[in-house]
Amino acid sequence: MRSLYSSLIAMVAFVVFASMAAAADGHPAWDKQINNPGRFKKLGQFGNAAVFDKETGLVWEQSPDTNTRNWVSALTHCYQRLVGGRKGWRLPTIEELASLVDPNNPGGDPDLPPGHPFANVQSSFYWSATTFAVSSSNAWGVYFVDGFVGDSGKGFDGFVWCVRGGQGIDGVQ
Template structure:
């Protein structure tokens, strides 16, 4: 009986711990299991101003707007949904795991993978909510690569993405 309960207890504890890690801004995150992948430069299409990550299947917006456009979270989501850019119209605001896939924890200021041309060491919105406090949403600070939560009415930069995330 104990052999059946213990794995379930450990699983529920680790799931709860993961949620706590995600919402505590002061807590350090574990290094990416993709450390070897993180060091490989992502290819950039200069004419379309996009960066493609073949490992995740995502295409990232990488034009001057990613350094200049700041919005609250609701407007950031609408901006990405309405974006017609580089011949595509299926852009969206990335989830925290998607945006975190371009973070390089070995770098600082900016903590972003090589390949991006338009980089701002600042907070960028994700579409992921803060599950503990619904008036906040998650964002990533590209100064450090850490995940934080801000009020949804707060202002952060926006970098849109398209594709089907795989990893």
Template sequence: MLKKFAAVFLLFSAIAMSAQESYVVDKKHDLMWQDSDEKVIDIWKMARSHCSQLTLGGYDNWRLPTKWELVELSKDNELKQTFKHMKHNVFWSSDDDPKDHYNAITVYSGNGFISNSDKCEEYATICVRTNR
């Protein structure tokens, strides 16, 4: 009985783990977006590192999105509804602030509001890759 329970538990754990590692395909912009229930909040440098080291869906060429990719995502309600784990949050973009190298650009996913943020502050991370 205990062996059957352990086998069933492992089966459901494996299903839950693979469900956590999901992504959404944005055919309109030819992108794949990470859709994880793991919330990554970090400084800009670590957010970039997290995305560059990510392997998901058999791909290892993930990156931080540009500010314009994040703005487009925030304004596309139909696309946002396909995410299982998307929450309104302030996300890091890959863009430096051109006027201040201590800052990078962040985007609020609720409305696409763009801000300049200190790279040492912690914000949410979502990774993306070009789907070609």
């Protein structure tokens, strides 16, 4: 059963990431160099509590919450979040969340690019806003211990890393 899920995950990831790489309209694309030492910038206008990702155009919490939540609670947590005096936070899509994984740092703890400015990132499962197409009672997430993209039941308690900007849930801004 796990090999079926692994095959499905690989197929979905390929289609999703291939479609993102095709963006050539001047907006930040997902196909840029991942090991760019200047990729992340702490934002003073957010009281240094947020980080701008120059490759994706997204703004991430500099220090994600260390509490775990189920999926619905994770969505609510981000929508109600106030970081650096700013509202407008949301749970990232699976593509956005997976963009933080450094494939050249396998087994990193957590699996993020070297020199990243983030704090309190747990080497565990983080929720995305993307529902699993095979079962609407599951949602996608990223295991930052090894960069694995997988799904879990929405009742599971996972970590939450809120984001601003980008496309939002299912391409809706």
